[in-house]
Amino acid sequence: MVNQNQWRQWGCKVIDIEKAALEHLYQFVDSDAFSQACELILQCKGKVIVMGMGKSGHIGNKISATLASTGTPAFFVHPGEASHGDLGALAKEDIILAISNSGESSEILTLLPVIQRMGVPVIAITGKPESNMAKLAKIHLCIQVPEEACPLGLAPTSSTTATLVMGDALAVALLQAKGFTQDDFALSHPGGSLGRKLLLKVSDVMHQDDRLPCVPHDICITEALYEISKKGLGMTAVVDANQCLVGIFTDGDLRRVIDAEVNLRTTPIEQVMTKNCVTTTAGILAAQALQVMESKNINGLIVVNEQQQPIGALNMLDMVKAGVI
Template sequence: MANQDQFRQWGRKVIDIEKAALDNLYQFVDSDAFGQACELIMQCKGKVIVMGMGKSGHIGNKISATFASTGTPAFFVHPGEASHGDLGALAKGDIILAISNSGESSEILTLMPVIQRMGVPVIAITGKPESNMAKLAKLHLCIEVPEEACPLGLAPTSSTTATLVMGDALAVALLQAKGFTRDDFALSHPGGSLGRKLLLKVNDIMHKGDSLPLVKQDICITQALYEISNKGLGMTAVVDDNNTLVGIFTDGDLRRVIDAEVNLRTTPISQVMTANCVTSPADVLAAQALQVMESKSINGLIVVDDKQQPVGALNMLDMVKAGVI
């Protein structure tokens, strides 16, 4: 029975073999075909349709997803299903990215006559430059590897890693050529943390309307505490008779008031509030408001309009719930 040392040894061997496969990949990225493939995809007016069977299909799914999320419209079509109607997704102006380590995938080769009749160019990614797929394609990208990491030489390992990296190389080269930005990335990832940071604005997450804690400056501290307790944000905005913000009163202010033994029932909130408090406009990114809160070491913000009237409020918990943190 194998021991832990043997497991580690075998694991390191796999990594060594796959590293060698990636080193071997440089020559194929440096080839004219790689640059031509990038240019062909850049000029594509339609979509990149990725195909592959078995493990190549799994890798193809990931490559198509990477393309789509980095500014190159793409999706995966299973070659087996393509023969039974899914090829209807193919249109003039599209490009096929066909993946097969052997270059002899019968499911893809069966489709080639139809694809050629439609005038859709094919970029083949195979480990065999002399294969039928390589010969029939407009362009061939080689991902030949010295050996598979599988000691039997059967399970696709090094070859699938090389294919995945070749796909990443294409996608990232295209991303840079198109000037794809973080904002562009966020638009296709609205549910991800980066998307939330780059798309969510203060107005999207702030408490407003009846949820906004708000008191007049002449009320006593006890009344202000009722407002803080009812709204549950640990603070309240303080305004004058014109509804202009004059300060903020927080849980932290309350602790200082109690330590100073101030009369909570008779002292106006204006005497113990924090005047000239930090505020935020509603139309800035929530991530920018978070940076302000962190730089000032505060847990909450009052959101004001251009007349300095409160329109919202938010705290660190709101940032956490929104996924900005």
């Protein structure tokens, strides 16, 4: 029976072997071939078509997705399907990124004469510089590893990790060369929490118009409480005669007023409101507004225009509903 220590030892040994493989990878990234591959892809007017069989194909899928999401148009084509029609997706302006640890993938080697006849350059990622794929490619990126983490030396482990990291190195280097920004990244990630954090602005989340809680400075606390209850945000903006923000009254302020035994029916709201309150503007990202709330330890914000007039309001619950949190 395997004990807990043995499980841990086996797991840690895999990590140690794969760490060593990545240390070994430095020499191949710090090379002319890597720079040439980056330059070739940067100048590409078409797409990067990634190919790989088996485990290399799984890694290739991820590499193509990373390239595409960081500003380098790319997609994965299965080599087996390519020889039965999918190679029709290849254009002269494209680049082939072919992955095979052995460098002898027959499915890819079968395609190379056709690809070369079209004049499409091939970047090969292999663990064997002497392999046929490495020799036939325009540029060869080596991902040779000292050993696989599999004790049988059969299952691709260290080599697939090295390939994945090589792909990430290409994608991130190209991202920086292109000056790819957070806004660019957001455009290719409109869905999910990441897209919402990068695209949603305060104006998309805030309560405005009739849903904006707002009261004049000279009304009593009771009337202000009616507005808070009606709008359901746990707060209200307080404005002067020019509709400019002079303060905010929140549930927290109400608790302090009750503790102080203030007369709710006769005391003007301006006497108990929080002055110089934290505000935001409609044009910033909702995620930035969330950071403001978290840093100030507050649950809501009033949104103001250039004249410091309230045009909206939002709270933590709005952030949750919008998927920003």
